[in-house]
Amino acid sequence: MALKQKGKQSVCFENPPVISGAASVVGKKEGEGPFGQYFDTIEEDSKMGADTWEEAEAKFQEKAANQALKNAGLLKKDIRYMVAGDLLGQLMASSFGLMNMEIPLFGVYGACSTMGESLAIASMIAEGDFAEHVLAITSSHFASAEKQFRFPLGYGNQRPKAATWTVTGSGAVVVSRSVRKQELQEKKEYDRVSDRAKAEKGRVKIKGITTGKIVDYGVKDSMNMGACMAPAAGEVITQNLIDFGYQPEFYDKIITGDLGMVGKDILIDYVQARGYDIRKQYMDCGIEIYGADQNTQAGGSGCGCSAVMLAGYILKMLEQGEWQRVLFVPTGALMSQVSFNEGNSVPGIAHAVILERMK
Amino acid sequence: MALKQKGKQSVCFENPPVISGAASVVGKKEGEGPFGQYFDTIEEDSKMGADTWEEAEAKFQEKAANQALKNAGLLKKDIRYMVAGDLLGQLMASSFGLMNMEIPLFGVYGACSTMGESLAIASMIAEGDFAEHVLAITSSHFASAEKQFRFPLGYGNQRPKAATWTVTGSGAVVVSRSVRKQELQEKKEYDRVSDRAKAEKGRVKIKGITTGKIVDYGVKDSMNMGACMAPAAGEVITQNLIDFGYQPEFYDKIITGDLGMVGKDILIDYVQARGYDIRKQYMDCGIEIYGADQNTQAGGSGCGCSAVMLAGYILKMLEQGEWQRVLFVPTGALMSQVSFNEGNSVPGIAHAVILERMK
Numbered sequence: 056m057a058l059k060q061k062g063k064q065s066v067c068f069e070n071p072p073v074i075s076g077a078a079s080v081v082g083k084k085e086g087e088g089p090f091g092q093y094f095d096t097i098e099e100d101s102k103m104g105a106d107t108w109e110e111a112e113a114k115f116q117e118k119a120a121n122q123a124l125k126n127a128g129l130l131k132k133d134i135r136y137m138v139a140g141d142l143l144g145q146l147m148a149s150s151f152g153l154m155n156m157e158i159p160l161f162g163v164y165g166a167c168s169t170m171g172e173s174l175a176i177a178s179m180i181a182e183g184d185f186a187e188h189v190l191a192i193t194s195s196h197f198a199s200a201e202k203q204f205r206f207p208l209g210y211g212n213q214r215p216k217a218a219t220w221t222v223t224g225s226g227a228v229v230v231s232r233s234v235r236k237q238e239l240q241e242k243k244e245y246d247r248v249s250d251r252a253k254a255e256k257g258r259v260k261i262k263g264i265t266t267g268k269i270v271d272y273g274v275k276d277s278m279n280m281g282a283c284m285a286p287a288a289g290e291v292i293t294q295n296l297i298d299f300g301y302q303p304e305f306y307d308k309i310i311t312g313d314l315g316m317v318g319k320d321i322l323i324d325y326v327q328a329r330g331y332d333i334r335k336q337y338m339d340c341g342i343e344i345y346g347a348d349q350n351t352q353a354g355g356s357g358c359g360c361s362a363v364m365l366a367g368y369i370l371k372m373l374e375q376g377e378w379q380r381v382l383f384v385p386t387g388a389l390m391s392q393v394s395f396n397e398g399n400s401v402p403g404i405a406h407a408v409i410l411e412r413m414k
Numbered sequence: 415m416a417l418k419q420k421g422k423q424s425v426c427f428e429n430p431p432v433i434s435g436a437a438s439v440v441g442k443k444e445g446e447g448p449f450g451q452y453f454d455t456i457e458e459d460s461k462m463g464a465d466t467w468e469e470a471e472a473k474f475q476e477k478a479a480n481q482a483l484k485n486a487g488l489l490k491k492d493i494r495y496m497v498a499g500d501l502l503g504q505l506m507a508s509s510f511g512l513m514n515m516e517i518p519l520f521g522v523y524g525a526c527s528t529m530g531e532s533l534a535i536a537s538m539i540a541e542g543d544f545a546e547h548v549l550a551i552t553s554s555h556f557a558s559a560e561k562q563f564r565f566p567l568g569y570g571n572q573r574p575k576a577a578t579w580t581v582t583g584s585g586a587v588v589v590s591r592s593v594r595k596q597e598l599q600e601k602k603e604y605d606r607v608s609d610r611a612k613a614e615k616g617r618v619k620i621k622g623i624t625t626g627k628i629v630d631y632g633v634k635d636s637m638n639m640g641a642c643m644a645p646a647a648g649e650v651i652t653q654n655l656i657d658f659g660y661q662p663e664f665y666d667k668i669i670t671g672d673l674g675m676v677g678k679d680i681l682i683d684y685v686q687a688r689g690y691d692i693r694k695q696y697m698d699c700g701i702e703i704y705g706a707d708q709n710t711q712a713g714g715s716g717c718g719c720s721a722v723m724l725a726g727y728i729l730k731m732l733e734q735g736e737w738q739r740v741l742f743v744p745t746g747a748l749m750s751q752v753s754f755n756e757g758n759s760v761p762g763i764a765h766a767v768i769l770e771r772m773k
Contacts, residue, residue, distance in 0.1 A: 057543065058543050058544070058545070058546065058591075059542075059543050059544055060494065060544065060545065064518050066544050106756075107756050109752060109753060109756065110756075135419065136625065140523070142504070143750070143752070144502075144503030144504065144562075144750045144751065144752060145501075145503065145523065145525065145748060145749065145750035145753075146523050146748075147750050147752060147753050150628060150748040150753075150761055151753070151758065151761075153628065154628045154630055154761060157627055158627060159423050159625035159626060159627055160524075160625070160626070160627060160628060160763065161522065161524075161531055161534070161535060161625070162522060162523040162524050162531070162763075163520065163521060163522055163523065164499070164504065164505050164521040164522065164523050165519075165520075165521050166504065172520055172521070175520070176520060176535060179538060179539060179542055179544050180538060180542075182542065183418075183538055183539075183541065183542025183543070183544065184416065184417050184418050184542070185417070185418055185419065185425050185538050185542070186417070186419065187417065203503075203752070232417075266495060266518035266519070266520070267518060267519070268516055268517060268518050268519060269509060269512065269513045269519060271513055389504060389505075389509040390504065391502070391503045391504035391506050392503060393468055393502070393503060393506060393562070394468060394504075394506050394509075394510070397465075397466050397468065397469075399510065402509055402510075402513060404519065404521075
C-alpha cells in the first residue's frame with residue numbers, strides 16, 4: 056500500500072469514510088439564535104437539572120452521543136471507538152458524560168479545534184480498517200468555560216467587543232467505513248453492495264484532512280481569542296489549498312469554528328497575503344450562531360460551537376445538496392487558566408476536514 | 415481490505431509498526447533511583463532554568479522529543495504527526511513544549527494512561543499508511559502536578575501511605591511504518607527491502623492494541639489513585655487476553671503504568687477473579703522507578719512514569735532480547751481539581767499495547 060499522504064500536511068483518503076449520523080444538543084440561547092430550527096434538541100434548562108455546570112456539560116455530551124447513534128440507526132455495541140474532548144481541565148465533560156456509553160475512548164484536546172481533531176482521528180481509524188463505526192464528539196458550556204478560563208458568572212464582569220460567547224452545546228458525528236466495492240465484489244455480495252451504496256448516496260464523506268501545527272503570534276488577550284487563532288486557521292487553510300492543488304472556488308464554503316468578527320478580518324488578510332481570496336466562500340460558525348440582537352459581542356466560541364453547527368446545519372446543507380464541498384476548519388486557542396496567569400501567550404491551532412456530498 | 419479488529423476491543427496489526435527510536439529525560443530524583451543508568455538524560459535542575467514548573471515540564475518534553483528524533487536518526491521534517499499529551503489543564507506542557515517542533519499535532523488526554531493512548535493512535539496512523547513516522551510523547555512533573563491536583567509544594571502536607579509521587583520526566587517514542595514486503599517487491603526494490611529489513615531486526619514492533627473504556631468504581635480519594643485505576647487496568651488486561659486468545663504466559667512481562675503498591679494488589683485479585691493469574695509476569699512502572707529509600711510511599715505516578723520507563727528501560731530489555739513480548743498498560747486516573755472539589759469520584763482508564771521483539 057502506498058502512503059495516503061498528500062502534500063506537506065494532508066491526507067487524501069483512498070476510500071473516504073462516510074458520516075452516517077450526527078446530532079446536536081444546544082442550550083436555550085443557542086436555540087433562540089438564527090439556527091434554532093436546525094438543532095436536534097434545545098435544552099430550556101442549561102443546567103439540565105445537574106448540581107454543577109461541569110455535570111451539566113457532561114449531560115449535553117451524553118445526550119448528543121445517544122442521539123447521534125439513534126440518527127445513524129446504530130446501537131452502542133456498533134461503535135468501536137469514541138474520540139472525544141472538551142475545553143475543561145482533564146476533559147471532565149467527556150470523562151463523566153461518556154462513561155455510561157461503555158465504549159473504548161480516546162480523549163483528545165485541541166481547544167475549540169477539537170471537533171476537527173476528533174473527526175480527523177475518527178476518519179483515519181475508519182479508513183485504516185480499524186473499525187466500522189467511530190463516534191467523534193465534543194462539547195462546551197458557557198458557564199463551565201467562563202468559570203474555568205475567565206471569571207465566575209456571579210462576578211458580572213464587562214465583556215469587551217473582541218470577546219466571544221462560549222456556546223452551550225454538544226455535537227456528535229458517527230464516522231463510518233465506506234462501502235468497499237472491491238471487498239464486497241470479491242465476496243460476491245452484490246445485493247449488499249447496492250443496498251449500502253444506495254444508503255451512502257447523498258451522505259457526506261470525509262475526503263481528506265489537513266492537520267494543523269501550533270501557531271503562536273504572541274497574543275496574550277484571553278478576551279480576544281479570534282486574534283490568537285486566526286493565524287493558525289490561515290496556515291491550515293492555505294496548506295490545504297496547496298497540498299490538494301485547489302483554488303478557494305473548489306469549495307462552496309470554507310467554514311472556520313469560532314474566529315468571530317475580529318478573527319475573521321485577520322484571517323482574510325492573512326490568506327490574501329498568501330495569494331488566496333476566500334471572501335466569497337468564507338463563513339465562521341461563531342459569527343453565525345447568534346443573532347445580532349443576542350449581545351454576544353464578537354460571536355460564539357467553544358468546541359461546541361463548530362460541533363453543533365456541523366451536526367445541526369453544515370451536514371444538512373450538504374445532504375440536501377445546497378453545497379457540494381465544504382472545508383470545515385475548527386479553530387482552537389490553546390489557553391489555560393494557569394498559563395494565562397503566568398503571563399504566557401495564547402497559541403492557536405486549527406484542523407481542516409474536507410467534507411463532500413456523495414453522488 | 416478486511417477489518418483489522420480483534421475480538422471486542424482490540425486491533426491486531428497486519429503489518430505491525432516499528433519503534434525506530436525513543437528517548438527519556440528525567441529529573442534528579444528519578445535519576446537517583448534504581449533505573450538512573452537507563453535514562454538518556456538526567457536533569458539536575460528539575461526546573462530546567464524556567465520561571466515556572468509548567469514551563470519546566472514543557473522543556474522536558476521538548477528535550478525528549480528532540481532526543482527521540484536523534485536516536486531514531488530522523489529530522490523534524492521526517493515526522494508527519496505528533497500525538498502528545500500531559501496531565502495539566504489544556505495540555506499546557508505539550509502546547510508550549512512542542513510548539514517549536516513545527517509538526518502537525520494531535521493533543522491527547524488519558525491522564526496517566528496517555529502514553530498508551532498516544533502509542534495506539536500513532537500505531538494506527540503508521541499502519542493505516544497515513545504517515546511514515548509519528549512521534550508519541552507525554553510528560554509529567556512532580557511540582558506542576560501537585561500544584562494542579564493537590565496542594566502547593568510550600569504547604570508541606572503529609573502524604574498518606576497510598577499516595578504516589580508524580581514522576582518528573584518525559585518519554586518520547588518514534589513509531590514508524592514497517593517495511594512492506596509486498597509493496598517493495600512489486601517495485602523490485604530488493605536491495606532496499608533487505609537494508610530496511612535488516613535495520614528492523616531486533617527492533618520492537620507494536621503487534622496490537624487494546625483500547626480501554628472508562629471504569630468507575632466510585633473511589634473518591636485523590637491520594638489513592640492506585641485503587642481508582644486498578645479496575646480499569648484489570649478490565650483492559652483481561653480483555654486483551656480474551657481478544658487475542660492468549661494466556662498470561664504468552665507475555666514475558668505485563669507492565670502497568672503507575673498502580674503503585676495498593677493498586678497492584680487490587681489488580682492481581684481483579685484479574686484472578688476473571689480466571690487469569692498474572693503474578694509471575696506482573697510489573698508496575700510506579701513500583702519500580704523509585705528505590706525503597708526514596709520515600710515515595712506507594713510508588714511513582716504521572717504519565718511521565720510509564721513513558722520514561724518505556725523509553726528508558728522496557729524497550730531496551732526487548733531490544734537486547736531479555737524479553738520477547740511485553741503487554742504495556744499505562745493506567746490513568748481521570749481526576750481534575752474541579753471534579754474532585756465538587757465531590758466526584760475518580761474514574762480510571764487504561765490502554766494496552768503489545769510490544770514484541772522482531773526476529
